[in-house]
Structure formats: structure tokens, C-alpha cells
Amino acid sequence: MKFSNIRFLSKANIKRNKYNVSITVIVSLLVAAVSLISSYAVATVNAVNEYKASYRARSVTLNPFLKILTDDAIKAISNVEHVQSVEDVTGLDDKYPYNILNISGQNDGGKRLNKQLKTRDTYVTVEGLIGDEKKPVIAGKNLEESPTFSCIIPNLFYPFEDEGNINYENLDYIDGTSLIGETITLKGDGGKISFLYNHLINDEECTNDFAYLKAKEIKLKIVGVFHCSRNTYGSFDTIFVSKDTQLQIIEEAMKNTGIDLSSNESDISKWWNNTSLHDYYVVADNYDNITSIYNEVSEMGYDIDDSGSFFIKESTKIMADVLSTVGMFLLSAIFILAVILLLQSTNFSFNSQKSNIGLLKAIGYKNKYIFACMLYEQLFLVIRAFLIGAASSLVFVTVLNYIFSHKSYGEFIYIIDYSMLAAFLGIALALVTVIVAICEIVLISKIVKIQPREAMSAV
Amino acid sequence: MTEKGISRIKKILVTFIAITCLILIACIGVAAKTETYTFKVEVGTGLSDVVSLYMPKKGRISDTFGSCPTIFDGYKKSENKAQAINDTDGTKSKWKNFVLNTDGGPLTVAYGNSLSKGNYRIKYKNIGKGGFRATTTLSLTY
Numbered sequence: 001m002k003f004s005n006i007r008f009l010s011k012a013n014i015k016r017n018k019y020n021v022s023i024t025v026i027v028s029l030l031v032a033a034v035s036l037i038s039s040y041a042v043a044t045v046n047a048v049n050e051y052k053a054s055y056r057a058r059s060v061t062l063n064p065f066l067k068i069l070t071d072d073a074i075k076a077i078s079n080v081e082h083v084q085s086v087e088d089v090t091g092l093d094d095k096y097p098y099n100i101l102n103i104s105g106q107n108d109g110g111k112r113l114n115k116q117l118k119t120r121d122t123y124v125t126v127e128g129l130i131g132d133e134k135k136p137v138i139a140g141k142n143l144e145e146s147p148t149f150s151c152i153i154p155n156l157f158y159p160f161e162d163e164g165n166i167n168y169e170n171l172d173y174i175d176g177t178s179l180i181g182e183t184i185t186l187k188g189d190g191g192k193i194s195f196l197y198n199h200l201i202n203d204e205e206c207t208n209d210f211a212y213l214k215a216k217e218i219k220l221k222i223v224g225v226f227h228c229s230r231n232t233y234g235s236f237d238t239i240f241v242s243k244d245t246q247l248q249i250i251e252e253a254m255k256n257t258g259i260d261l262s263s264n265e266s267d268i269s270k271w272w273n274n275t276s277l278h279d280y281y282v283v284a285d286n287y288d289n290i291t292s293i294y295n296e297v298s299e300m301g302y303d304i305d306d307s308g309s310f311f312i313k314e315s316t317k318i319m320a321d322v323l324s325t326v327g328m329f330l331l332s333a334i335f336i337l338a339v340i341l342l343l344q345s346t347n348f349s350f351n352s353q354k355s356n357i358g359l360l361k362a363i364g365y366k367n368k369y370i371f372a373c374m375l376y377e378q379l380f381l382v383i384r385a386f387l388i389g390a391a392s393s394l395v396f397v398t399v400l401n402y403i404f405s406h407k408s409y410g411e412f413i414y415i416i417d418y419s420m421l422a423a424f425l426g427i428a429l430a431l432v433t434v435i436v437a438i439c440e441i442v443l444i445s446k447i448v449k450i451q452p453r454e455a456m457s458a459v
Numbered sequence: 460m461t462e463k464g465i466s467r468i469k470k471i472l473v474t475f476i477a478i479t480c481l482i483l484i485a486c487i488g489v490a491a492k493t494e495t496y497t498f499k500v501e502v503g504t505g506l507s508d509v510v511s512l513y514m515p516k517k518g519r520i521s522d523t524f525g526s527c528p529t530i531f532d533g534y535k536k537s538e539n540k541a542q543a544i545n546d547t548d549g550t551k552s553k554w555k556n557f558v559l560n561t562d563g564g565p566l567t568v569a570y571g572n573s574l575s576k577g578n579y580r581i582k583y584k585n586i587g588k589g590g591f592r593a594t595t596t597l598s599l600t601y
Contacts, residue, residue: 065540065556066587094553097517097573123517123575166513166576168547189517189573196553205538207556210569235548237575279553303540303586311549408547 006369010377013353017377019345024385027432030338031389034428036396037327039416044320047231047413048312052287055133056233056310059281060290061093062086064198064206066303068276073302080296082289083282087131090271090278091250092243093309094196095125097189100159101217109178116160123161123189124237126151126220128246130281135240140180140224148245151220153179154228156409158236170406173236176225184222184239188215193253198277199267206277211268213253220245230410233310281309313410339435346378346439350446362452370447375440382432390425397421491518494599500524500583502539504532504590508583510597514576518601521569522581525594528559534589535561541584543570547577554584559591576601 014020051057062069062077078086100122105111129135129143136142137152156173165171193213198206220241228236241249254261254268261269271277282297282304284290290308297304350357357370397416404411502508514520520543530537540554557568570581581597 061554063540063554063556065538065554095550095571095574097575123573125575161517161576163516166515166547166578168577192572194572196555205558207558208553210572230549233550235550309551311544311551313546313549410547 006372006376009373010380013349013373013377014380016352017345017349017381019341019348020381023341023345023381024388026334026338026341027382027385028389028392030334030432031386031425031428032393032396033331033334034431035390035393035421035424037323037331038424038427039397039421040319040414041323041327042420043413043416044316045324047229047316048320050229051231051312051316054232054310055130055283057308057312058084058284058287058290059087059130059309060284060293060307061305061309062280062282062297063303064277064279065208067301068200068206069278069280069302070276073300074275074280076300077282077297077302080293082285082293084285085131085283087281087283088275088278089130089281091195091247092128092130093279093281094194095127096193096195096249098124098126098186098215098218098239099189100124100184101187102185103179104183106182107178109175110182113174113179121161122159124159124186124239126186126218126239126241126246126249127234128241128243130243131283135226135234137224138227139177140222142224143240143242146221146223146242148242148248149218149220150223150245151184151239151241152224152226153222153239154234154236155225156228156236168236168408171236171409176222176228179222180225182222183219185217185219186239187217188213188253191215193250195250197268197271198279199271200277209267213250213257213259216252216256218249228409229412231312231316231413236409316410316413335431338432342378342382342435342439345381346374346436346443349374349377350443354450357447357450358452361450367444367448371440371444374443374447375436378436378440379433382436386429386432389428393421393425491600496597496599498595498597499592500595501592502537502583502585502590504588505585506590507585509580511578511580512597512599513578514574514599514601516576516601517573518599519569519572520574520579520581521567521598521600523565523567523596523598524557524559525596526564527562528591528593530559530561530589530591532589536588537585537591538587539583539585539591541568541570542582543574544580544582545575545577546580547575559593 067073074086077083100117102117103110103113105114135152138155143150143152153176155176157176157179158171158173193215194210196208197211198208200206220239226234226240228234234240251261259266259268261272264270264273282293284293291306294304294306360370401415404414496512498510500508500510522541537559539559540556542554543552552570555568555570557566559566
């Protein structure tokens, strides 16, 4: 039997199938739900997991305000269950704002930035890595394999200070990779570097105050570029340097300001040299163990935070929870409905065509051709519905991708990769095809049992 | 003095006044702008409180607590710390420690002089002695 004959016979039945419209609607909804809910669920859940695994999300601040942090205290806290390490963050945990004075302009990216520096104000922060914190690069070299006074910048680099636009939407980011190899010259914002230092009052109570240092120009070589994401520490205006580089910058600024760190005379030098007055990060082995660490260290009488030093947007966590629970429940409900409808459609098609099947058998058609007609009928319906669902998903994602790409970088996690969407559409197609195949296979025995004379006498 | 002389003096005076006014206007135009907001902060013993604000340009955020705050649980002193939390990039400033006394005068607490623009929350946390209730004037200078 020719394919065109199968098609011809099936088409007539498709038009008569009373579940035609319902199947089209539900199956396209199923396809859209599988591709969209799954894509956004994967994007948000991955974002939350990436955040929870990040070093700074697991790092909790420990201050000497209640009790000073002697070596014994640090040792005791290090031995608390789930504590991965306790890191001295003196000179490292302040945010140091800088202005960009100049970039060497060795390549096109640097030359373009230099032009912009003439007319636009700049604002970046220079941050030192802490303990064994790693900031992997997506291009160029890591800080660990680079000399001091090297730095890494974000792939989406925005070092400018503009009026308004406090949500940082629709920024003209610079591609960080175009600046690899350049040397950037910076100076502390307002000609100063400020930080909080701890000191004792009445030899007992510990408090902190701001210190202001005369900023020197610093030159940093851009050796690599890191992935800038709202889920991990380091935004579009953050420049990372190694711990050694950061401490050297601060020490040189102190020297420039006339603070003698070896003398132990000023409160600043006493703080710098006395580790009991330092701030620390207590790094948890797992994000979920922060609360137990907080409880235990608080019981010991020390001042410790109850959350990490970096946080993800609450809306991202909520979206991840909603999509992975409610979203999956919705998906299951639509799936069950689609299965029920396809079963009903298959049964209806079979029951309404019994006499035709009998006639076809009487004139010599084999069971396999009759099965092929019925299978074609159902496949036509679901594939048509799949195409409608796929087209709707594609339009939906394209529109949302465009909208989010013009929002703040915190919303970039909602930009869906088309290859991921295609993968989920493939899964949706496989799913609906398998459902149809199973429904039709169930019918084979019924088709075989039909006797032409009985079927025709039922007419 | 002749009429011509008086007229010359008048001209000089008018010119001087005009230039002075222009300089004054220019100074006002480039002078740092300060916005202030008044909040009532209440931090229970061992607990925390949060106020939200947005910083339209990079600058300084500071709190000035009023005199004679109310301190809970019979204490005369309240040991606390506060930090500025940036909702835009998820970072937190270092904690700034401060102590309030029942008979204390106004106290200013600064969170940073060059904080980036964006949406912020100021979190106050009581770490020792009693909690407190006080009126604070939050100043944004940019």
C-alpha cells in the first residue's frame, strides 16, 4: 500500500475525530510546558547551586567585638564541625573603590577604552582573593599562575560611573577579553583608600573606626577574564588581584601616609600586627551547614554572622523553588491529561472505524496497513500540535531573552540558551511520539481480532 | 566726588555683585548633595532590624542616632553593629561597631565613603547588653 493511500485514508478520519482540537491544544501545551518549565527550572536551579557552592557564599564573618580572637580561639573555632577553614581577612574584606586613570592601549580594546576614559567618570573595586579562594578564568591566565600586580577582570566589564540608572540596566559592557594584556593604572577614589580597623577601648572592648590613606597610583596587568554572574562573587566593576598583591597595595599606601607598621605605636599598626584584633572568614564545608556553625560559635561567645558574606537575589531562589516544585507538578498534570486524551482519541478512532476496517479487510487490506493508517492519524495530530507548541516556546524565549538582555546583569540568568531549549523540545517530541506509539500498539490486538463479516454487518 | 566717579563705582559694585552671585551659584551647583531620611530603628536584644534605601550616585552613607535612646532589658548600654548591604551585586560592607548609652548624645555611624550607587539595606544587629529603640537620620552624601 502506498504512503499516499495511507495518508488519504487517515486524513478523512482526522477530520472526523472529535478529539482533534483538544489534542492539538493539550499536546501543544505539553510541549511548551516541557520545554519552557524545564529550561527555566534548569537555569534557576543551576544558578542557586552555583551560588551555594561559591566560596564567599560559604564564608561567614567573624569579628572580635564580643571577644578578641586569640590563636586558641581561632584553633577552637577551626575544630567546630563543618568548618573547612578560618581565614584572616585583614586588608582583604574592605571594598576598595578606584578610578581608572589610564590603560596602556596596546590593542584595539585598550584604545577604545582610553577614548572613553577622557569623557566618562569611572568606578571599579579592587578585591583580593581570600585563603584558598579560586577565581577561575574563561580566557587568559589565572592569578595563581601570574606574578604580583596582575589582575583579572569580568567578561562583561563596566567600569563607568553614570548618573541615574541605579539598577544598571541596558549597559554598554566592554568585552573583557579585548583588554587581556593591557596594563591598567588606577588610583583610590577621591585620592584616598579607606578601610575599617579594629582597636581596643579601655584595653577591653573592641570597636572599629575608619582609616584614610593617601592613595598611590597602582598599575595592574590584565592577565585574564572571569565569568561575571550575579550568582558568584564579583560583579561587572570588580577587579580581582591575588592576596599578596592586595596586601602589598595596602602596605604601600600606609607607608605613603606615614604609618610605620613596624613601630606598633599607632592604633592602625597595633591592629595590623595583632592577630587577635583581626576579622576572619569562617568558611563552611557546605552552604547548608552555616546555621550549625553559627549556633556553635555563638555558644562559645564569639561574634559571628549567621549568613554568608555574599548573597544571591531572593527572587532567583524563589523562582528555582517554584519551578522545580509547582512547575513539575503542573508538568505532570498536563502530561497525564495528554495521555488520557490520546488514549481516548485512539479508542474513539478505532470504535468509529470498525465497519471501515472490516471493509478494508474484506477487500484484502492487511492488518499492518490498517495499523499504519491509524498510527499516521494520531501522529499527524501530535506532530502538528508539537510544531505549534515548539513555535510558541521559541517565540516566548526569544522575546524574554531580548527583554532580559537589556536588564540588569542579575537578570541574565533568565536568558535561555537555544541549544538547551532545542534539547528539551527534542525530549518533548520523543515523549509525545512514544505516548502515541504505546496507545496504538495497544490497539493491534483489537485490529487483528476484527472479522470483516461481523464488522460490516454492524453497519 | 563727581557724578562720573559715582557712576563708575556703581558699575564696579554691580559687576562685583554679579560675579560673586555667579561664583556662589556655581559653588551650590557643584557642592555635594545630601539627602536625609529619618527612621525609627528597633532592635531587640540579640536581634536585628533593617531599613531600605537607594543611593542614586556613588557616595557616603551614614546614620546619626538621636540622643538618649531607649535600651531594653534594664541595661544602660547597647552593643551593636551595622552594615550596608548592596542588593544590586549581593555584597555587604564591613560591619561597623557602635555602642549606644541611655544618657548618650547623638552618634554618627558611617558605612563607607565611596559606596557605589544602587539599592541598599542597612542592617542593625545587637551583639551585646540590651537591644535598643532610637530615631536615626540616614544621610546619603554624593
